[in-house]
Amino acid sequence: MQEHSDSELLSLFRNPDQKNYAFNMMVRRYQERLYWHIRKMVIVHDDADDLLQNTFMKAWKGLENFRGDSLLFTWFYRIATNEALSFLQAKKKRYLLPVVDVEKELVSSLEGDSYFDGDDLQLRLQKAILTLPPKQRLVFNMRYYDEMKYEDISQILDTSVGALKASYHHAAKKIENIIKND
Amino acid sequence: MNQKENTESFAGRVEKKNPFTVPGNYFDSFPEKLSKRIHAGKPEKISTVERVWQVLRPQIALAAAITGFALIGYFGLRTFVETGQEWLSDEEITGYMEYYQDDFADYYLLSLLEENDFYFEEDTDIESWYYEDDPDLYIEYLYQDEIPIDLLYTDF
Structure with missing residues (x-):
């Protein structure tokens, strides 16, 4: 083709x-x-x-x-x-529902998802990601999993590169703490 | 800021891979499924009147049902309460009253007088009692030629 x-x-x-x-x-x-x-x-x-x-x-x-x-x-x-x-x-x-309950529902869906084949650590990571606010979750996923450039994320989310970097930093810190204390 | 520094502590323990999966052949069949949806016939456009009617119809049906139940309840209750009773119109009541009033005047009054030993004098014209309500008799009386004026005054 x-x-x-x-x-x-x-x-x-x-x-x-x-x-x-x-x-x-x-x-x-x-x-x-x-x-x-x-x-x-x-x-x-x-x-x-x-x-x-x-x-x-x-x-x-x-x-x-x-x-x-x-x-x-x-x-x-x-x-x-x-x-x-x-x-x-x-x-x-x-x-x-308040946001937190939507996130709980998503965690519940994740635990019962037949199309999830991650191990226990990956499940814990996904649960930790689900604690983030939706926009911060977007930034984390696009940067961590999709490995997109900040400039591209900036165009998609219409947010400055500096704000995106700060958002990703806070998201990573939060996830790190959750996994460490889990 | 070095992003690897932010994530290396948990990335070192958690394998960085996508843990989600999809049903078999999902991505192979998706373009065809999407194409069918795109080229499926567009839903028929509904006119504004039809749209308004569709919105109002259930509410009108509900209002009609409530009105129907209310009417059934009202007439049912009324029938139940009025069972065995006859309701007379105003005209019927007036007729009865007039009928019995006359009956009383003629029959009961005479009976009452007789019971109390009241007798008319012999030259009393009893029939004149009945003339009172007949205007023709008055007119005939007045047409008589020889009516003394003083008697007329006395009569009236």
Whole structure:
């Protein structure tokens, strides 16, 4: 299969005859990274699957107006991030629960998740990550697991690099303390 | 700030790998599943009136049900309470009263007088008792040619 750059795929997408093909290529290129990004936030596979579909549905509708001010993958990540945060916010409102209870529910989902094959230490690490506020959790996951550059995270979350570094530092410290005292 | 310094203490103990998994062939089948969803027929657009009706319909049904139950309750209770009673209209009540009033005047009054040994004088025209309510008799009386005016005054 011929590899196209993002800009080539965007050009193909604007051609009605190539639109489906181009979008399919984009989906195949980014689906895994976006899925794991969402999954680490919402924990449950079915929720992550729904949100990934919503992400690409919104991308399909909005791609016509994508001006190319940012990289395509940054744009996809931003949509996925908004979907995940909106989902968690809606969950909190739906059950009239304070944030801490949503996190408890996520921990409970994690413990009963049949699609989790980590060992006990990894489970403890995930539980520690779930104690972080959602945005701090995003920063930690993107930096620690996805090994993204601060500059890219800054574009996705629309936050300064300095603030991201401080946020990651606090998150790592908190997790370290939780694991040490666990 | 060196990020490795922040995480190396627990990263050294916890293997840095993604602990989550997905169902088999999930990523292989996802593009096709997404494509079907994208190209699935868009839901039919509903007009504003239909949308408003859809919102109001359950509320109207509820209001109608409550009204229906209230009416059934009211008439049921009323029927239960009124069982064995006859309700008369105002006209019927007036008719009865007039009928028995006349009956009393004619029959009971005469009986009462007789019971109390009250007798009319022989030249008393008893029938004139009955003339009182008949205007024609008055008119006929007045048409008589020879009515002394002093007698007329006396009569009235």
